[in-house]
Amino acid sequence: MIAKKILLSFPQKSAGQPMAMELIKTYHLDFNILKAFIDDNIKGTLLIEIKGEEADIEAGIVYLREHQIGVRDIQSVVEVDENKCVSCGACTAVCAVGALEMTVDWSLVHHDDKCLECMLCVKACPMRAIHALI
């Protein structure tokens, strides 16, 4: 069993429900809605966590894509806006696992696979350059 976070975008808002039922039944996957985004009533976006066997998850993602649902792997629920970041380093002070780090030339680097989602960096950033997807 593995767990994975994915960001789904639907062409129509209504397409979400049957897709979810299908995922559970056909691919024996469990899923958890972490956040639903509403975008002009035209397009819906959903951040979900899916749990199951790796092969089943992969098959499930293929199924979603076949149904015109956009799928994006999310390593970390925090994102750094590069246009706002000034590489001050304040966020690295609170990131206990080193997911946010300064490079040798003192730029900020975000290793999103290391992130533990403690969300402390969101508050620590003076430029408000870090936002959380959930």
Place this chain on the structure above:
Amino acid sequence: MAKTYQEINEKIARGEAVVVTAEEVIGIVKERGVQEAAEYVDVVTTATFGPMCSSGAFLNFGHSDPPIRMGEITINGVEAYGGLAAVDTYLGATQPSADRGIEYGGAHVISDLIAGKEVHLVAKSQGTDCYPRKELDTWVKLEDLNEAYLFNPRNVYQNYNAAINGSSKRIYTYMGILQPNMGNITYSTAGELSPLLNDPLLKTIGMGTRIFFGGAQGHVSWMGTQFNSACPRDDKGYPQTPGATLALIGNMKEMDPKYIRGAVYEGYGTSMFVGVGIPIPILNEEIMSFVAVENKDLYTNVIDYSVPKKAKPNLKKVSYAELRSGSVDINGKSIKTSPLSSLKMAREIAEELNNWIKKGEFFLQEPIQSFPMGNTIKGLEIKEGESR
């Protein structure tokens, strides 16, 4: 052989001046020695880009018809000072807004103005015979204002404490978020690139010095507040604690929003990131030996910010090379260190100033007055009694 400001400016005009950053000069001095390097290099550029709370802007809005003597003033919901003449105000960087609090404050209004955005101006007044209007509600841009200049009473600290938290609770400070039980250390400096650490005794930086200020050419206008030039120093003169500061002035209309940015320190307040670059003329060997300083020879103290007193415990004296290494050892425990001011942006500013000088767009201004070296700072005594 000594050089004068005039000689260096003539070289700049001819496009012949040798200009390097305060980081680059270290290698040059190591290679050629102080004497030869002092002859070769004409100007060394220094810079810093970090949070500087004691900042703000003087603005003049021009007169409406009928005119108003602005009393209560807000700009995008941020209160500005109404105690100047009719349409003058001072907007402080740390003033929070009524609706968004510290998430949007004076510093954000200032950077929005510099970015050319329209801001919402609301003013009230009692109404007078000469200024009959009582209310005003309009939108203005930087280009609509008569004058708009930053006047920052205290910027570019010469050295500053590093911060740690010795308590068992997380604390939120202007030195960032500090984790409990000495979980981390923060520091705020450009170190060997920092302006006042390269001219520790203020031999070339004084009133009138022309500088890079927020992307514009500005000036040092006075000594900064809490000017502590009498601070403890090492044998060579480098400050061991917070020392001198500068008051800066510059035209907002010539600034770049990249170098003036609103900032928020969680649980503390709004601040402003200010980009400053100061050129140091290499007039003689003494000045060259000062700018050759390295992070390993610059020291500060790790101070426990969890102690709610003015005099906070000093845990350890550390060099900026140690702080930059990523961890510092305190009582046998290795503690992670993180910067708060951007060395990356400071380097960009030092390069930019360097280019201005090389292109002959920026000339040195000799100070018209030097700052006092023996200045100390006073505390504030709390006196009892309702009247005296």
